[in-house]
Amino acid sequence: MSQIGDSLQFLRSRGYKVTAPRKQVLEVLRRSSKPLSAYQIQKSLPIKGKPLNAVTIYRILNLFCSLNLAHRVLSSGGFVICTLSEGEGCHRFVVCRHCGSLQEFASETLCQEESQITQDLGFQAEYHLSEVSGLCLKCRGGQR
Amino acid sequence: MSQIGDSLQFLRSRGYKVTAPRKQVLEVLRRSSKPLSAYQIQKSLPIKGKPLNAVTIYRILNLFCSLNLAHRVLSSGGFVICTLSEGEGCHRFVVCRHCGSLQEFASETLCQEESQITQDLGFQAEYHLSEVSGLCLKCRGGQR
DNA sequence: GGCTTAATGTAATAATGTTGCATTTAAAAT
DNA sequence: ATTTTAAATGCAACATTATTACATTAAGCC
CATH class of the missing domain: 1.10.10.10 (Winged helix-like DNA-binding domain superfamily/Winged helix DNA-binding domain)
Known part of the structure; x- marks a missing residue:
C-alpha cells in the first residue's frame, strides 16, 4: 500500500x-x-x-x-x-534513451567482477556505480 | 612517444x-x-x-x-x-575516492552480464557506463 | 597569397548547486 | 495544553556549470 x-x-x-x-x-x-x-x-x-x-x-x-x-x-x-529493499548490493540503473523510463537493479555478480578487475589495477573497490542505456520494450515498438 | x-x-x-x-x-x-x-x-x-x-x-x-x-x-x-585503443567495448573507470586518481578499463564480460540482466528487465542495452569508486594503492598506504 | 568554411570569440543567459543566517515548527518535556 | 529546543525550512546572495546566437578569425584548400 x-x-x-x-x-x-x-x-x-x-x-x-x-x-x-x-x-x-x-x-x-x-x-x-x-x-x-x-x-x-x-x-x-x-x-x-x-x-x-x-x-x-x-x-x-x-x-x-x-x-x-x-x-x-x-x-x-x-x-x-529507490525501489529496492534494504538488502545490500550497489544500486544500478537501466535507462531508456528514448522515453527516459528507468529501472533499478542490483547484481552481486557484477560487483564481484568489477572488484576483481579493479583490484588488478591496484584499487580496492568500495562502491559500484553503473547506468546502462538502451531501449525499453515500448520504445522498441514491441518488435525486435 | x-x-x-x-x-x-x-x-x-x-x-x-x-x-x-x-x-x-x-x-x-x-x-x-x-x-x-x-x-x-x-x-x-x-x-x-x-x-x-x-x-x-x-x-x-x-x-x-x-x-x-x-x-x-x-x-x-x-x-x-581516453587511454584505451579504438578496440571496442564500453569504457569504464575506477576512481580513488581519496586522491581522485583514475584508471580506465573495459570488460567484455561486464558488458555481456549487464546486457543479460537488463534484457530480463525488458531493455535492449546499447551503452554501458560504470564508475567504480575505491582506494588506490598509494592511498591505502601500501598496507591492507 | 587569397578563398571558403570550420572554428573561435563575445555577450548574454539558463540551469544547477551551495553557504550563512534568520525564522519556523515537529516532537519531546513539562 | 503549553512550553521548550533542536532540527528543519526560508531567504538572499552567490558560485559553478553549461548553452545559444551572432560576429570574427584562421586552417587548410586552391
Missing part, C-alpha cells in the same frame, strides 16, 4: 523529523517513472500556497540519498526513488 | 582542423591523472596571451568525447583523456 508511510516511518526511526516538505518530495518522486531534477520537483509540487524553496529540496534530496531512500542518476542528473 | 601527435592525426583524418586551442586542451588533459572540469582546464592553460574561452573549451570537449578521444566522468563531472 502506502510505501510512503514506510519511508516516513524509516525517517522517524532514524531520528529525522517527518515534515510536510519531505512528504511532498517523496510523493512527487514516487509518482515519477523518470529521474527528476530538483527544479522539476519544485514545479511538480502542489500549487497550494508557496512552492518549496529549491534549497530545501536539495537538502531533502541529499538526506534521502544518504539514507538510500532515493538515488541520483548521473547520466541524466536527476533523482529517483 | 607523442601520443598527442596521434590524436591530431586522427582529428585531421576525420576532417576536423588541427587548431591551437585543440592542441592545448589535449595537452592539459594528457598531463592530468585526474578528471578536469572545463573551467579547470581553462585555468591550467599557458598564461601566454588570453586564456581560451570557456565556450570554446566546451565545444572542444564535446568533439573529443564524440570521437572517444576523451570521456566525461560523471561521478566527478570532469573530463579525462
Whole structure:
C-alpha cells in the first residue's frame, strides 16, 4: 500500500523529523517513472500556497540519498526513488534513451567482477556505480 | 612517444582542423591523472596571451568525447583523456575516492552480464557506463 | 597569397548547486 | 495544553556549470 508511510516511518526511526516538505518530495518522486531534477520537483509540487524553496529540496534530496531512500542518476542528473529493499548490493540503473523510463537493479555478480578487475589495477573497490542505456520494450515498438 | 601527435592525426583524418586551442586542451588533459572540469582546464592553460574561452573549451570537449578521444566522468563531472585503443567495448573507470586518481578499463564480460540482466528487465542495452569508486594503492598506504 | 568554411570569440543567459543566517515548527518535556 | 529546543525550512546572495546566437578569425584548400 502506502510505501510512503514506510519511508516516513524509516525517517522517524532514524531520528529525522517527518515534515510536510519531505512528504511532498517523496510523493512527487514516487509518482515519477523518470529521474527528476530538483527544479522539476519544485514545479511538480502542489500549487497550494508557496512552492518549496529549491534549497530545501536539495537538502531533502541529499538526506534521502544518504539514507538510500532515493538515488541520483548521473547520466541524466536527476533523482529517483529507490525501489529496492534494504538488502545490500550497489544500486544500478537501466535507462531508456528514448522515453527516459528507468529501472533499478542490483547484481552481486557484477560487483564481484568489477572488484576483481579493479583490484588488478591496484584499487580496492568500495562502491559500484553503473547506468546502462538502451531501449525499453515500448520504445522498441514491441518488435525486435 | 607523442601520443598527442596521434590524436591530431586522427582529428585531421576525420576532417576536423588541427587548431591551437585543440592542441592545448589535449595537452592539459594528457598531463592530468585526474578528471578536469572545463573551467579547470581553462585555468591550467599557458598564461601566454588570453586564456581560451570557456565556450570554446566546451565545444572542444564535446568533439573529443564524440570521437572517444576523451570521456566525461560523471561521478566527478570532469573530463579525462581516453587511454584505451579504438578496440571496442564500453569504457569504464575506477576512481580513488581519496586522491581522485583514475584508471580506465573495459570488460567484455561486464558488458555481456549487464546486457543479460537488463534484457530480463525488458531493455535492449546499447551503452554501458560504470564508475567504480575505491582506494588506490598509494592511498591505502601500501598496507591492507 | 587569397578563398571558403570550420572554428573561435563575445555577450548574454539558463540551469544547477551551495553557504550563512534568520525564522519556523515537529516532537519531546513539562 | 503549553512550553521548550533542536532540527528543519526560508531567504538572499552567490558560485559553478553549461548553452545559444551572432560576429570574427584562421586552417587548410586552391
